[in-house]
Amino acid sequence: MLTLFHHPLVASCRFVRLVFGEFGEELALIEEKPWVRRKEFLSLNPAGSLPVLLAEGDAAIVGATVIAEYLDETRGAIKRERRLFAENPFARAEARRLVDWYLGKTDAEVTKHLARERAFKPMMPREQGGGSPDAQAIRVARANLKPHMKYTNWLAGTRDWLAGETLSYADLAAAGSLSVLDYLGEIDWSDYPAARDWYVRIKSRPSFRPLLADRVSGLPPVSHYADLDF
């Protein structure tokens, strides 16, 4: 069984867990606080960022998209209809564009700020950046969330799955990001009916079950977080 260094409120870590779930492969988890630059962890990944996968032979594979490509090369390519990438290079590019959108753009504009201000700062020692949430940062992130939800709603309303006809890495990246925001109660799904329908489908998959059991100490999820019919 491979091991993932992760944190439950980091979107790109959730993405990797969903990928393993879809491939039906068990994964050992080690929770790493993203603000603690642990020496042993830095020796695996000098960037200090999450996620890091300890793959075969304890080789460290660093970063969500790098892990996704590695898994596609070593697992996905032989999974046939359960592969999370299309065969066509243009369709693959579209899935990769959306993975970058949700794990890059959505994270940088919305998710990481809300996770940091609302979940991490109260846990962090003051000398590592802990303290009271920054109300202005929360306001900006919440305003930024709207176009991301509108775009997700548009994608979900015009395609079977976010990148096209089949479930792909794009859906799992979006689910990783939006499920962190949903845990924090930041999404009013009633404003985005097509995105909501898509999220119900993703949330009902067996791969999603471990994520619904995630709990961060001192910050329980919003009441509907684990409901499949929310």
Add this chain to the structure above:
Amino acid sequence: MLTLFHHPLVASCRFVRLVFGEFGEELALIEEKPWVRRKEFLSLNPAGSLPVLLAEGDAAIVGATVIAEYLDETRGAIKRERRLFAENPFARAEARRLVDWYLGKTDAEVTKHLARERAFKPMMPREQGGGSPDAQAIRVARANLKPHMKYTNWLAGTRDWLAGETLSYADLAAAGSLSVLDYLGEIDWSDYPAARDWYVRIKSRPSFRPLLADRVSGLPPVSHYADLDF
């Protein structure tokens, strides 16, 4: 011939130009000011980010790493010894980690701030964010540059090329990022002899020649920028 929407002082755009150069394939360039959210450009890439490749059939391929994977699938895989990815999945993961390092981490901590403050802001209308450079942002970015140069120096001193035994996407990503900083005169190469030797080798490649001719209006490069023996 394919077309790239790019800007000469955006590291990830330089990376894509180097990849085309290494594959010996011509590329038409359209300069896009990254701060102008042009309607026609947003219809190609709703994120508004650079680079965007108009590939076969004018399909838009969005983002440097997505373009690199697309080119590997459609060109690299048949280039054999000129392929910019190793065959081994672990070696590919290492190259991808470093591409993310230079186009993600180095850009976010150093390159994009120095390009914005020193090159873009003086060109930008005030209502789009133009104005005087922020001296504090420049100071922070310059301090951040040191560990990136040290790390590059360490990689270059312990490996033939940055990701291992052969030239790979990792070298071209590092060259894209560091050449923007070199244009701006931000790198004191004498402090980093192994990185300097590596940069001399990269800079002497035919693929690099078009980058040495880049000029940004109102901001000429540092005097040694185009010297192969600097």
